[in-house]
Amino acid sequence: MKSVQSSQGLSIIQNELRSSSAPGADVRTLKNDEFKRPRSVDGVGGFFDSFIVMIVVTLGIVLVTSALSITNGELSKNNRAKSLDDACQDLLDQILANQDLFIEDGLLDFTMIKTVSSSSFSVERNVLGYRIMLTEVHPNTGPFTLVANGSIPVSLGELHTARVPVNVQHSTADVRAALISVWVW
């Protein structure tokens, strides 16, 4: 009898074990385990953490790339501007160094200015055109074009200019103040 009772008790225990391993009970047990597990200090961040980091890094890359691009553009623009400035100054130096035009340093002979032509000047290759003007400080005279090489383009990128003051001698009794202006494009 005893053996029959013990075998019945064993079957009851087995039944209870089966019922405890039902799907619902299993999930509950796993969830509880997860809640109890301690968080790792070196753990990997969540999606939103990575997203913010990605934005910050992208911002940095965009910043450097933009700066590089602007720097490159400005450098080429500065080089072009500098070469045109140099061309302006070079043309002015060529005029001032022309011994036929000047009676003495800074005193231009008015009778000689009609001899000036574009063949008297040499310019750098990157110069598209230039114009040399003489403007007297006198109420009855306007600007006078000494040399015009090429026409000023309508869609003008950059126009560089340099000026130098000179005296223009019309006669010994008539010496006027004037400005020689050079335009380069």
Place this chain on the structure above:
Amino acid sequence: MAIFDALIFLAAASMVSASLLGAVAPSRPSADAEVQRFVERAHSVFLRTTLRPSEVTSLGLDIGNNKTLTVFEIVVSGLIMAEETDSPNQRDYMSGCLSAVLDGLLMPGFNYAWKAEHNSTILSISSLPIPRDQPNGSTYASTVTSKMPMHEGDVVLTLNVWRILE
């Protein structure tokens, strides 16, 4: 921790960008030298310019018919006249004639003050008085010293030019 690293990267990127942009900022070290050269040249051109006979006659200078004088000669005569008989009207007319030349000769965007000095006599013209708050090094000056013809001492002619501040 990753966000901290990213922020350090952003700070470094900002510094690199700022230094790159600063390196290409427009710098014109030679501009001052160019303006100084221009002012000196303009001053000598101004002194060598002749005024028209009508203007010279109106100044009351007895030099004969249809003759002209250079600005330098007119200034010297003006200083002598001012020492002998000070006539404010004549001074004003002379200032008007001289400033018309300087106005056309000097660069736009600049003001000027010019004066001629002999002993204690001063003849001056200016577009505006030199402002007190003018930053250092931004006034360009040209001084010419010459023997006073037929008189003792030197005549000192000074042209000051400065940029109009915005």
